[in-house]
Amino acid sequence: MINESIRYYEDQLCVSGMAIQPLLHEQVTPLYLYSAERITHNVNALQKAFASLGASFHFSVKANSNLAILRQLVSMGMGLDVVSGGELLAALKSGVSGEQIVFAGVGKTPSELELAVTHGVGWVNIENVAECHLLNQLAGKHGTSMRVALRYNPEVQANTHPNIATGHKYAKFGLNRDALLNLLNQAHAFPHLHIEGLHVHVGSQLEDTQGTQDGIRKALEIAEQFPQIHTLNLGGGFPTAYDDRPYPTYHDFAQSMLPLLRPHNLHLMLEPGRSIVADSGILVTQVLYLKEQGGINLVVVDASMTELMRPALYGAHHQVVPLLNAPEKRRVRYTVVGPVCESTDVLAKEVMLPDIQVGDYLAILDVGAYGMVMSNNYNLRPRPAEWMVEADGSARVVRPRQSFESLIAEL
Ligand SMILES: Cc1ncc(COP(=O)(O)O)c(C=O)c1O
Known part of the structure; x- marks a missing residue:
């Protein structure tokens, strides 16, 4: 528009x-x-809406990997969320530090995980039990440890196009509740991982805040049982107005999250892509x-x-x-x-x-x-x-x- x-x-x-x-x-x-002006406008609106929640932001590079855009966003204080070795290297080329990178993805290869280890990325979002073992082994091999968030599939229905809904039971993304609880209960089996976060992304171009709220409730229920979980990463999903129907704003999302998150002492991370660019x-x-x-x-x-x-x-x-x-x-x-x-x-x-x-x-x-x-x-x-x-x-x-x-x- x-x-x-x-x-x-x-x-x-x-x-x-x-x-x-x-x-x-x-x-x-x-x-x-x-x-560039519109990107600045969108980042300012995001930062303002979530200021009271103390959120930190990682731009989702999959939405746009142009280096000029990445550099602009990094200069405005954003980290970067990447889903492949290529995006990881593009993020580093944009000047962001490894620590400011979140590495997500349903099928990271061993060499991509090794890149994450050698560049010291800030967070790896894990979606598979075998991936957890592999990352632990690679971190051990390089004499380091990695900070991990487990991506939870909360089995909720997001109000969006079916091809971009990611948090429902039949989606390929994330770990189901049983697999997630097993990993958390066996955290000691991964001496080179610090499992400190939960990651939930219910879909993109969300037409209302309901799916996100449902996902938060389910994630909090798990986080409450594991004090080592200090961060909740809620992914992206904020919509853009492609037509003149009303869409929820950053402010609407922040207000819907506030009562759920306030009683908990969790750091909120967000990975917006579409709504920024x-x-x-x-x-x-x-x-x-x-x-x-x-x-x-x-x-x-x-x-x-x-x-x-x-x-x-x-x-x-x-x-x-x-x-x-x-x-x-x-x-x-x-x-x-x-x-x-x-x-x-x-x-x-x-x-x-x-x-x-x-x-x-x-x-x-x-x-x-x-x-x-x-x-x-x-x-x-x-x-x-x-x-x-x-x-x-x-x-x-x-x-x-x-x-x-x-x-x-x-x-
Ligand atoms: C895990 C994750 N985070 C962030 C995003 C970015 O979402 P959006 O562009 O809708 O903000 C996606 C998009 O699919 C995603 O899967």
């Missing part, structure tokens, strides 16, 4: 007051463009062709499911707007599609836009999270460039477009 940082001035879509269309001169589209990013694309088929007005653009997979993967909705608004033009119902050879390569269905011409530019909004990170080379399409617009309106490339040379060299 349009926000204070990404909005129209005199019918030109601007980021922090800088018109986007003139920037595109000789730039190849599609390209991602982020607003989603509405800071747009994908700029150019119209290649127009055609009418089956009574539908198709707009074929140069972006596709390879740059933005969310519509094809989840049926996700993203608002599409023109870079140059033309209020005087008649509005037409369009379906916006990409060039990829898949029928699912539809970026937006039945959107009302001013009468479009070939060569016009469109912006797909709210793509800063799970956008570029999910891009791929299907149909041998190069990955797009990423730009950052600073709060003063200055813009720079923060990751160049992948060249055909590097794409072909890897074949």
Whole structure:
């Protein structure tokens, strides 16, 4: 959705007051463009909402791993939450210390766990009994010890898209209650681990606070029995408004957690991803062709499911707007599609836009999270460039477009 940082001035879509269309001169589209100002706004709102809970924050790198964004977030006091060796190395490259990294994931390989040990990551979130043994052994081999949170699957239903609900009984994530209690009761069997936290993440893009509250209650019931548990990591999941329905805010989540957490002396950790970056990013694309088929007005653009997979993967909705608004033009119902050879390569269905011409530019909004990170080379399409617009309106490339040379060299 349009926000204070990404909005129209005199019918030109601007980021922090800088018109986007003139920037595109000789730039190849599609390209991602982020607003540093919007990211700052979101982090400030998060920190303010959870101040009374004394929470600490680790940005979930899976949502966006651009180094300029990671550096900005680290400079604002956030740690980083990673789920692979690649993300771990990207986090270190951004300048964060190992201690400020949380390493999560349902299937960490032995070499990834060893990376975590050798770089001294602050927390490893364990999801499997065998993983606990393996990490203990690796820490012993390197003559060190690791701090661990056990990821609990609380078997609660989160109000979200089924593909991003993670805390229900049939999800692959976390340890069930019995496995978790067994590990806690046998903590002495892991001399190189300090099992000091519980980790619960019930889902992403949560439409209400209920699933989180249910997860907290279940986790507290276990934490109460084990005084060595001093930290509760509640993951991410805070929603972004992709449409104009009302969504719970950081403040709503904090207020719903407060009465549950206040009686307990637990440190609260959070791993937000989407809510920090989603509405800071747009994908700029150019119209290649127009055609009418089956009574539908198709707009074929140069972006596709390879740059933005969310519509094809989840049926996700993203608002599409023109870079140059033309209020005087008649509005037409369009379906916006990409060039990829898949029928699912539809970026937006039945959107009302001013009468479009070939060569016009469109912006797909709210793509800063799970956008570029999910891009791929299907149909041998190069990955797009990423730009950052600073709060003063200055813009720079923060990751160049992948060249055909590097794409072909890897074949
Ligand atoms: C364990 C964990 N933490 C944090 C996140 C980030 O969630 P979100 O982007 O919804 O804030 C996820 C996302 O799936 C996750 O699985």
